[in-house]
Amino acid sequence: MQQFLGNPRNVGRLGPSSGKKVKKTLLISYLIGVHVFLYFVLLKSNFIEKVKVEIGMAEPILEGDLYYIDASGRYYANRSKTLGDEDALVFIGDSILNGLSVETVFHGVNYGISGEKVENAKEQILNYKNLGSKTIIIALGINDIPRKTEEIIADYELLLDRLPKSSFIIVSSVLPIDEPVYNASWGIKKGE
Numbered sequence: 497m498q499q500f501l502g503n504p505r506n507v508g509r510l511g512p513s514s515g516k517k518v519k520k521t522l523l524i525s526y527l528i529g530v531h532v533f534l535y536f537v538l539l540k541s542n543f544i545e546k547v548k549v550e551i552g553m554a555e556p557i558l559e560g561d562l563y564y565i566d567a568s569g570r571y572y573a574n575r576s577k578t579l580g581d582e583d584a585l586v587f588i589g590d591s592i593l594n595g596l597s598v599e600t601v602f603h604g605v606n607y608g609i610s611g612e613k614v615e616n617a618k619e620q621i622l623n624y625k626n627l628g629s630k631t632i633i634i635a636l637g638i639n640d641i642p643r644k645t646e647e648i649i650a651d652y653e654l655l656l657d658r659l660p661k662s663s664f665i666i667v668s669s670v671l672p673i674d675e676p677v678y679n680a681s682w683g684i685k686k687g688e
Contacts, residue, residue, distance in 0.1 A: 565616055568609040573623035586627060588617060589635035589668075613639045614648055618655040628660040637670035 538544055548554035585604030587593045593608030607624065609616075614636045634655070640648045652667075659665055 565609055565611055569616070569620040569623065572607045572609075572620070573625075584631060586624075586630045586632045586663075587635070588621070588632060590637075590639055592638070593633075593635050608635075611639060612636060613643075614651040614655060615640065615643075618651050618658065621655060621658050628662045630660075631664045631666065632659060633666045633668065635668035641670070 545554060585598060585602045587596065587598055587604065587606045587608055589608045590612040591608065591610035593606060594610045596606055596608060598604045598606040607620075609620075612620075617634075617636055636655075637648065637652070640651070656665065656667075
């Protein structure tokens with residue numbers, strides 16, 4: 497190596513095989529560099545998780561309110577497995593029920609979830625066990641108001657159909673609203 501570097505006559509003299517070696521080395525270095533770059537890009541992004549969700553290998557990643565509602569529903573599904581005979585009242589609802597401390601006042605359990613909608617509750621109810629022969633109090637609907645009335649009614653009917661027939665069911669009405677103020681807030685026009 498020193499002879500090559502020390503002899504000015506050898507500078508720039510690379511044989512045909514040396515050029516191929518340089519090209520091959522550059523190509524391999526380039527390919528390794530691209531793969532390392534892609535590895536770190538994919539590692540730092542959620543691309544891999546999105547692909548897993550798309551092909552059914554993982555559950556969707558929920559954020560914000562959806563994460564809270566899903567996590568609460570899963571917690572309550574597990575809690576429902578321990579529902580005993582002494583827990584005679586079951587409350588299912590939104591934030592209005594969420595803050596109600598039924599365990600300390602009644603022998604019951606509170607499945608109130610802030611932000612809950614009838615469209616979510618009709619799915620969550622499938623995960624709740626041991627609801628038979630209980631008094632079930634449902635207070636849902638205020639978060640559904642932006643939806644079409646027909647959709648809300650259809651979801652409510654499905655929710656009620658999914659409850660055990662041996663249960664006594666009480667449905668609380670949706671809180672009254674000031675219709676002109678509500679319509680102005682949500683941009684709903686007359687006749688819709």
